[in-house]
Amino acid sequence: MIGFGNVGQGLAEILSTTAQLLRDKHDADIRIVAICDLYKGSIADPKGFDPLALLDQIRDKGDLEDFPAANRGWDAQETIEKSGANVLVELSYTDLATGEPALSHMTQALEAGMNVSTTNKGPAALHFPQLLKLSKKHGGKIGVEGTVMSGTPALAVSMNMLAAAGVTRIQGILNGTTNYILGEMEKGADYADALEEAQVKGYAEADPTGDVDGHDAAAKVVILANLVMDQSMTMGDVSCTGISGVTRDQIQAAQTENQRWKLIGTLENVDGQIQGSVEPVKLDAEHPLYGVGAAINAVTFSTDLLGDITLIGPGAGRIETGYAIIGDILTFSKT
Numbered sequence: 001m002i003g004f005g006n007v008g009q010g011l012a013e014i015l016s017t018t019a020q021l022l023r024d025k026h027d028a029d030i031r032i033v034a035i036c037d038l039y040k041g042s043i044a045d046p047k048g049f050d051p052l053a054l055l056d057q058i059r060d061k062g063d064l065e066d067f068p069a070a071n072r073g074w075d076a077q078e079t080i081e082k083s084g085a086n087v088l089v090e091l092s093y094t095d096l097a098t099g100e101p102a103l104s105h106m107t108q109a110l111e112a113g114m115n116v117s118t119t120n121k122g123p124a125a126l127h128f129p130q131l132l133k134l135s136k137k138h139g140g141k142i143g144v145e146g147t148v149m150s151g152t153p154a155l156a157v158s159m160n161m162l163a164a165a166g167v168t169r170i171q172g173i174l175n176g177t178t179n180y181i182l183g184e185m186e187k188g189a190d191y192a193d194a195l196e197e198a199q200v201k202g203y204a205e206a207d208p209t210g211d212v213d214g215h216d217a218a219a220k221v222v223i224l225a226n227l228v229m230d231q232s233m234t235m236g237d238v239s240c241t242g243i244s245g246v247t248r249d250q251i252q253a254a255q256t257e258n259q260r261w262k263l264i265g266t267l268e269n270v271d272g273q274i275q276g277s278v279e280p281v282k283l284d285a286e287h288p289l290y291g292v293g294a295a296i297n298a299v300t301f302s303t304d305l306l307g308d309i310t311l312i313g314p315g316a317g318r319i320e321t322g323y324a325i326i327g328d329i330l331t332f333s334k335t
Helices: 006-026 051-061 076-082 102-111 122-128 130-137 154-161 176-184 190-202 215-228 248-256 318-334
Strands: 034-039 043-051 087-090 114-117 167-173 239-240 258-272 273-284 297-301 307-314
Touching: 006 034, 006 051, 034 076, 034 215, 043 051, 043 076, 076 102, 087 102, 087 318, 102 114, 102 122, 114 318, 122 130, 122 215, 122 318, 130 215, 154 167, 154 215, 154 297, 154 307, 176 190, 176 215, 176 248, 176 258, 176 297, 215 239, 215 258, 215 273, 239 297, 248 258
Parallel strands: 087 114, 239 273
Antiparallel strands: 034 043, 167 258, 167 297, 258 273, 297 307
């Protein structure tokens, strides 16, 4: 595991209660055999670590420096090379400009024939085709379920259950932070106050630019385009407008007409080409995404055979995102 922040600790928490179930019901022996974190330290042991002991260590001491381990002090490259793991869980910080350092970590692991699961949008949005090619060449698999809607299985459903349904259009509320802010503005808050409240509650970062300017949602649009609609879309192909220009007056005017402003990511066919966009949109009450409130995500897949299919669920959270990793690993074991 590269990175042991909120998501990594969420994964450890899940394993602390479900490891036996995963072994008994799914024949999946999921053990954490190595952790490399820039700030918390690096440890490795082929026997694996007790997830609860890891969490206790982080809670009590904040790092892994004196945690019992057969090996310690490896950097990310050494951890991937020497740990003996067959799955890399890549949880380093997101860079939507280059995808690094996660891209290098994933490339190394795939070239070694490892399976890779990540919740990092950078490599998934910027470099997925080359990573998929590497996985096929060297016999590994790659899972990115957690990059779109956390543990809500947007990719699993659309790429598997809807694979033959003919997905023609995708619309989604793909960023919980902006959905929360717009909801607070409906209650009377102005934009600045709603943003501050989102930061206090942990929905928005100290620098909220990636959320409020729409870049986070745009990355998810790219991932959906390339994995679900078989496109070769880049971040530069997505027209992107955030929510900072939405005023309280606009919110009130929409409410009088029984409409709601939402930041919507869209993929649709325009003149024979799939085009992607992220922008604030006024939704009528009949729209399937109209009632999605708070920091919840949702996505509607329009299909030829089944009409509209809408998934609604949490798009963030340590347990929710950690569960996406479990889902990826179970998929690896069954395919």
